Each structure stands twice: as structure tokens, then as C-alpha cells.
Amino acid sequence: MKKKNKVFVAVTNDISTDYRVHKICSYLIKLGFDVVVYGRVLPNTITVKRAYTIIRKKHFFNNNFLFYAEYNIRLFFYILFRKFNYIVSNDLDTLPACFFTSKLKNIDLVYDSHELFSEGPELQGRAFVQNFWRKLEDFFLPRIKKSYTVSQSIADFYDKKYQNKMGVIKNVPLKNAYSNLKEVKFPTDKRTILYQGVLNPGRGIKPMIKALKYIDNLDLVIIGYGKVEQELRMFVAKEKMDERVHFLGRIDRGKLINYTKLATLGMVLEEPLGLSFTYSLPNKLFDFIHAEIPIIAGNMPEISRIINEYKVGVTVEDYSPEKIASKINEVLNDAALLSSIKKHQQETKEILCWEIESKKLDNYFK
Template identity: 45%
Template sequence: MKRIVVSVSNDLVTDQRVAKICRTLHELDYEILLIGRKNYSPFVVNRDYKTKRMRMLFNKGFLFYAELNIRLFFLLFFTKKDILFSNDLDTLLPNYLVSKIQGKELIFDSHELFSEIPELTNRKFVKSVWHRLEKWMLPKLKKVITVSDSIKKHYQDLYKIQVTVVRNLPDLQEINQNPFPFSIKGKTVIVYQGAINVGRGLELMIGTMKLLENHLLVIIGTGDIIDVLEAKVLNEKLENSVKFMGKILPEDLKRLTSNADIGISLEEDLGLNYRYALPNKVFDYIHAEIPVIASDLPEMKKLIQKYQVGEIIKERTSEELAKLIEEVAQKDYTKALSVAKQELNWSREKVKLIKLLQS
């Protein structure tokens, strides 16, 4: 039985992509060790394979990444393995060094264009460091996975490497609803799920709620600007129109999302990472069988238009968004959502991962 060590910089709890990939590896009879970090989350990680979460001294900034990479290097170096599986650029350096020193196979899964994330836009030196690391390591990699065709093309054009697209699609399963912990009677419910960070279009959506009667916005997740958004809701007296639910386990989230009427993914064009994004939540909305309103960005636009499961916002104003929400609420997307759900699921997508592993 081959041993594979999978590493990621998050706390493992809500990373559905890594969970599905590890489950698929487990089904293929790999012996797995999944390494992440321990944060202040109350949630417990229970898997059918070994997991290890490092409790970090630092939780953000340069010291966090330095500690993560140093500790991960020594952990990987002294752990028995046949294959290393690195998730995102922030874990690639220790994986790459260990793979070279010990002659081990390395698979790299790029969940996003890490060196192009909006948080680095005004931090030129930090951004240049990540770019240099990427430029040094990626051209030497043999097995690279990513989440969208646009990121694949970016890497292939820039580094002349082969890249396999494995989208982060949900499992195909029946919808079992749990109610929201508040009344939604008589309301058109709009849901956002995911990271609460800069550039997600949440300020626009909250501002739009002033123009919509009998509508409720439910925001699920945590992130850097949660306090700012909560203050905005209070200042604009929208407490009855916007609800924050915090971080929720993926299995519980699936039971809630299907109670909504519309899902939103309104990322701004703040650099290549968002421009090329194909967010997990778009697929989650489809599997919850609710239509999607998404940004006019290439990957989301291509998906929405191909399957006709929602609409694209062309003009990012509250007036245009309110009008679009009311139009979507009146249309029937049931058949299109059902077709998309049958095609866009992990049982089909994982075949590409299996072929890569067997090559």
C-alpha cells in the first residue's frame, strides 16, 4: 500500500476539496496522512484516515508562513511516504524540497492563483516573493492540478507545463433540508456562503437590500471583513434584512442552502485570482437546486451560460442588482438545475484525478 502525505495550510474542517480528494485516495487504497493546522475552531475532524493538525504559535503574516513552512518541512522529511501532495503555493516549498532531497513523487494542487490574491495587491514585496517561489518551482513540476481552465491556461502559457483541471464539484446526493434558525416566511431568501473577505461583492449586496422588500440576505462564513459588514448592517438599519450565520460545517451547510431562493457569487475583478475563479459555492448552489447570480467574469460566466442556471450581472450597481434579483426570483430554473447537477458532480470529476495518479 502506497503512503501519501497531503498537506494544506488551513484547519481541514471546511475544506471540501481536500476532503473529497483524500476520500478518493482512500478508496484507491492509499494510506493517507492529511496535515493541516489547528486554530480556535470548536469543530472536530473525524476522517477514515490519519490527520494531524499543527498548533501554530503565529496565525497570520510572515511569521505564520515562516513557521508553517519550517515545521512542515521537518514533518514531511521524517514521515514515511511514497507521494507528497501539496495544496496551494503556501505549502509547496517544503513539499518541493523534500521531494527533491528524498526523490519522492510530488503532486501540486493549486486551488487558486495564490500569488495574485487581492490581499497582496498593495504589498509589492510580499507579492514578488510568492511570484519568485512560483517561478522557481512550477516549471519543474510533473503533476499539477488546478480548479479552472483559465488558471490552467495561465500556468501553461507562463511555465510551459502540463496542468490537469479537476473542479471542486460536490457529491451527488439527495437534498435533506434543515430550517434556518429564524423565520423566512414570506421572504425571498438570498444566500452567500464562503469567505467573508475583500472583493466578494458583499458590500454591494448589503447596500442592495435597501431596495428590496420582503427579501432576506443570509451570509454564511467568516473572514477578514465580517466586523465591517456587521457594522454596515447596523448603521443602515438592515438587521431585519441581513442575517449572519458564521462558520458552519459543510454537511450542515448543504441542508441549509437549499432553503434559499437565490445564491450569489459577486466577486470583483481584483486581479487574476478573482478573474479566473470558479468558486465552490457556485456548484454548491446548483446542487442545492437554487439559481445563481454571478459576476461577469470568464469562468463563472461560461458555466452559468452553458447550463442556463442563473444570470450574470453586467452593471455592478444596487439598482441593477435589485432588478436582476427580482427577475431571477420570477423565473423557473428547475429543469436546467437538475441537468447541471447530474453532470457537475464529484463522481464524474474524480476520474481525471484517478487517471493522473495512475499515469
């Protein structure tokens, strides 16, 4: 019996919540590959069962330069002494080890850029650190033959800089993602606007909290975890909005869809903190489309392109609480607009779905 080709997938984030990596690995399994995903042990991680092998390593260091150094050294030697036919590097922080082992062992390398890494919001104002990541991009990206990213704006940015013809594979859900739902409840009987995702700076959550003061009968539900969670909780207390903002914490992807479908509106109010956010195409944008939840979005190029082309929501002029509230009230008070948005979402999810998008992977894996 012929042995299956093996694909090695490297990530530094939490495997249990990275839906993009899961979908790609599942597609590769469907194509007949054996898949091994290599990540790390993180606090409060969720144990998951997958059709592919998951390797999680506990690190001595979990932050800053020492983590990236330790991770890549350990990753390098892990790949070096094992046989794979493909290496998939997810984001720049996994690339050094993946690149050099692929060269040493003559293995096909595929690079998946989830964001414009060197222009992320956490690097703004940190010139030395940002320059370090830019130098890594300058060295590696022109030398990689197979690469793709999540939005056309990021692909265009890299192509203009490196002439590397990066492809685009959007992070869209499966068509049936929102079928067979289970009954769940929000901790409020009011209409709701939902934020789901990582709780990091620049997600528009604070302006949304303030905007609630100008909107009747609408609460904010926040699902996720991250570095600013405690700061947001303190902000809610300071604004005296404890009864209108509800933190549900971290919810497994398989259960999250049940909560997404419950919301009245979905918020995608990423702020332009660096080009990575400006060019982003967040997962939740497509989640809200598939859940048929009208979207309130920031006016950023990739996000507004989807909103305007497919008519699946509205964009705000700026991030002032008053303007956000005005747009939300406008939508909530227009039954015809809400109906139209939901109709367009039903049509759009047949187009922007993983069944169609995943076929682009055939260009990278034979």
C-alpha cells in the same frame, strides 16, 4: 499482506472546512491509499472525524512571513523522517517544504493549486509581498511534473507563463450531496438570497446589502466567517439593514447543505480584485446548482461560462446596487425563468459532479 501506498497531504487552512481536500482524500482512500493530512490548529476550528489521519500542529506564529517560514520548516522535518509514496501540496504556501522533501527522498509530488495564488486580492497594492510569491511560482511551477487547478483560466495562465500543462479538476459536489436533508430554519420568513463562504474583501456582499433597499420581500442570509465579518456587521448597522441581513456564522459543511437548500436565490458576486478572483470558480457556484437554487452571479469569465453554458442563473452587468437589484427583481418576477433555471440545474448536476470529476485524479495517482 502488501502494505498500502501512503499519501501525505499538506494544507495551511482549516481542514474541517476544506471540502476539496476532503473529497480528494476520500477518493484516494477509495483507491486503496493510506492518507495523512497535515494542517494546523486554528481558533474556533471544528473537530471532525474522517476515514484518513489528520495531524494538526499548533504554531507560535499564525500570520505573515513568520507563519509561512515556521510552517514550512516544521513541515519539511515532519515529512523528512517519515515514509510516503506521494506528497500532495495544496497551494503555494505549502510548496517549498513539499518540493524539497520530494526531491531529497525521491517521492512523487502532486501540486493542487486552489487559486492563482500570487494574484490574490489580499496581495493587490503590496508589491514586495506579491513579488515574493511570484518568485516562488517562477522557481517551483516549471519544475513540477504533476499539477492541477480549479479552473481552465488559471491553468491557461500558468501554461502560458511556464508551459507546465496544468490539469483542471473542478471543485464540484457529489451527486447525492443534497439528499437526506434535515429540517432547519432561517431567522426570517421572507424570501432569501444566500451568501455562503469566507467573509473576505471582494465577495460582493456590501453591494448586495445596498441592493436590498430596491427589492421587496427579500432578506440576505450570510453563512461563514472571515476577516471582514465585523466590518460587515458595522456596515449593516450603518445602512440600517439589521432586520434584513442575517449572520448565521460558521456552520459545519455537513449541516450547511440543509441551509443552502432553503434559500430562494444564491449569490456568487465575486469582484475582479486581482486575476485570482477574475479566474475563480467558487465552490458555492456548484453548491447552488446541486441545491437547485437560481444563481445571481458576477460577469467573470469562468463563472459566466458556467452560467451561460448550462443556463443555471443570470449574470449582472456591474456591481452597482441598482443593477444587482434590477436583475434580482427580474428573476423573482419571472416564474417561467425560475422554472427553466431549476430544470437546467437538475440536468447540470448530473454532469458537474464529483463522481465524474474525481476520475481525473487517476492521472496523478497510480
